[in-house]
Amino acid sequence: MRTLKRLVARIWNFSTGRRGDARLREEIEAHIAMQAEDNLRAGMPPAEARRQSVLKLGAVEAIRERYVAEEGLPLLEHLLHDVRYALRQLRKSPGFTTTAVLTLALGIGANAVVFSVLNALVLRPLNVYLPGRLFAVEHKEHASYMQSYPDYIDYRDNNRTFSGMAAYDTADVAVVIGTSAVKSYGYLASGNYFDMLGVRPAVGRFFHASDEHGMNSAPFIVLSYDFWRSRFNGNPNVIGTTVSLNTHLFTVIGVAPRDFHGTELFFWPEYWIPLIDAAEIGYSPHFLANRSTHNLWILGRLKPSVTSQEASDDLNAISRHLAQLYPREDDDLDARLVRPGLMGDVWGDPIRAFLAAIMVMSALVLLAACANLGSIFAVRAADRTRELAVRLAIGASRGRILHALLTEAVLVSVAGGITGTLFATILLQLLSQWQPFADYPIHVLALPDRRVYVLALLLSVSSGLFFGLLPARQIWQTDAAQAMKSGGTSAGPLLRQFSMRDVLLAVQIALCTLLITGSFVAFRGMEGSLHTPLGFSPLGVTIAETQLNMGGYTEAQSWPVQKRMAEEAARIPGVSSAGLIDRVMLDNDCCGSESVYRQGTTDFRASQESFDAHNFSVSPGYFAASGTRLLAGRDISWQDKANSPEVAVVNATFAHLLFGNSPAVGQRFELFGGHLKEIVGVVEDGKYETLTEAPQPTMFFPLVQEMNSNDTALVVRSALPSVDVAAALNRMIDGIDPNIPLTVRTWPDVLDLALFPARAATGALAIMGLLAAMLAVTGIFGMAAYSVNQRMKELGIRIALGARKVQLMNAAIGRPILLLCAGCALGLVAGIFATGLLRQIVYQANPGDPAVLVGAVFTMALLGFAASAIPARRALSIDPSSLMREE
């Protein structure tokens, strides 16, 4: 209580600036006078009485000092004093201050941005009740996350370790609002989805497990908040009305809360519909009934006090039981729990690895920035040796001086941190509003939160302390007398100071080289991705996607329409070829796969399969339109009819896997259940799902014999501009049936999505490289400029004595250049050792690539040249006579 009272009084005095100085003076005056009177009375002569009185009181200044210290907050006062001093110092050299603040702003801003994204995608859990207890149920095999509905039901009903387990899938349907059909993306979710997550509706209600009474029994739709606002103007009366989804009517029952964006971080649904209504929006009836159809994602909530290990043991026990019950479908079923939100570990693992690597790189950028500032501060401290010596001589403690210099450093770094965080916030706001693909609900919500701000502050202060302390030793060793005598440019200590700065610069250059090497590696990888043989040539191809189910066609009715589309498209003037395929290669929802068995197999358990192959259904003319080369045999033809022998065209990898080097044409293989297929042709390998995948076995069936879905894409090759082709295709489809929804894109546009991860990674690395390059330039420039500045006199003498230009250059900027080379070599070696790290980020990362090495060395040389050009010119233009006169 007493301490508190005192503190309050002190803070009050401190903040009001109230000082009892006048009061103390008066009291002391009175004190001395009274003592002197007493002394007089005791018989002293007047002058002696007063003198004795003053002596007895003690040193007035010391008392005042203690009084003032008692009165306010001395630590804070010192700090304020230091801050004022530092601000004065910084204002004296605005160029230095701006450079330092910007350098740090870059370093801290980069870290804030990267950490925000990391925070949003990895650290921050899903926005639901107790998200830490939620797990996605995957298979043990990496990236195998799809589950079948019957398996889901068995897991859900037989486990003892989950308090709830929901299933969901993404879906796209044509939602009719007013008179226009809009392709919208949402989730198909099991009835218990919202209850298990613990989300409350913003308007209306959600659907529940109790709404499910068999297939197609719950034609309800829950809207996302954004979708409700944008499409229904946020009208609450929309509850209870019906909307048409793929021509079936669904009742709007509720709106999800604004901050709930589903359970996949990247895929924000616009609506949720009950999973059991999948057939209503055009899914095959087998979608839910078939145990071997894997299309769902399972999300489970652990019971309290159950560990994830116990839960996965539990699920695996159920899996083994299911494998016994259903040896054909669930032969090798197993379960593994992973963190939800990023399509299990399909995206989760690469994203986590990528972000971790980028985080390391941004930390390196900051470290390089600190090394940079550390050397600049060391230089400043050296320049101020004389001033510091004077301050030491008049009684400042080394601690106080260090304190003042640290204050300056922290002030700079906090200013840099604030600037950097501001930049980062703006950037992140843009990123969060950014929708990389206009028709696809991908969002990256990475707004900075408290954690980011705390990190930025911590980084600012600690980097300030870090680079502020670097020159500390120098101050500690300053000998006031020596420094004042020699005017701060004595040769002895300078040599020592240089060595630390040398190391700092070399470290900085090495870090920058490492980052620049990383950028080059990424660029090469990107270039590699772009030039990988795709197995088709997308240039000049327009893709028209129709979803016949959205137009109300059944599977049986689809084929004649599809055939007509292909035939009419091929007749459009300027179109060289046209064909149909059920799934567009390298599009986001490509591909499906099926088990392949050797001919004669009767046991179709998964362990008996030869391999899994991608399956596509194509019409005649597809290979020509896509530009896929036929290696052997024939194309699929119109003669392959529904009732003629079942044929397939396979790719080279497929042929090689099943038949080795013997010719595959004429051979047969089996699909699940004994479907016999005869190979009539072999085509070149291609990239199907991602650009980075290894060659995948793939088979193509005639559309008329094998319908995977009634979504088809019309692939049209033409030399005409794609706009004209699109217009012609639109007219053509209108002529066939105006109700068929049509999306026309060019194939290169489709590829943008496939290239997105590589592009994003390259962009991120390029930015890091650019930051590193800027830091390298400022570092070398600072060092070279300082070196020339310090040695002006010496250089002048050299010129006067007739030194040649080369010798002069060597003396002036030899050391920075030497350091540049050393740092460069160090960075390149580090880059080669960091290959593993880079591999996680970019496809085909190979820092040993000569192009990368040459590129990095060339860039560093260019940067070094640019940075030392100005100091070098200054050194060359020294006029010895005027210089000598000055001294």
Next chain:
Amino acid sequence: VPNSMKPKKDVQPGTLALMVLKTLDVLGPLHGYGIARRIEQISGDRLFVNQGTLYPVLLRLEQEGAVESDWGPSENNRRARFYRLTRAGHKLLETEKQDWEQTAAIIARFFEVKAEDLA
């Protein structure tokens, strides 16, 4: 031997405040000089106090609420600042006094102890 020739003791840290409180307790409101003189007097001039050090202590006690101060006329009509013990000051003095006595008693027992006592 005159008093001034006796070796003087420095004030132990923290005890000056206690002396100030006790002096004010016994003699009522006093100005700084008065307190200094009384402390000298009570200690029998055996204590060496740099009289000026009293003022930071007084300020501190005032900030803690143990004393109050106000301007008033001194004995010979000089303006002086008078310090007065508050109720909180009385309480503080009481607890400090007990603390001190306790400490002194403990130390005294250590001085009196003989080897036989600990057998």
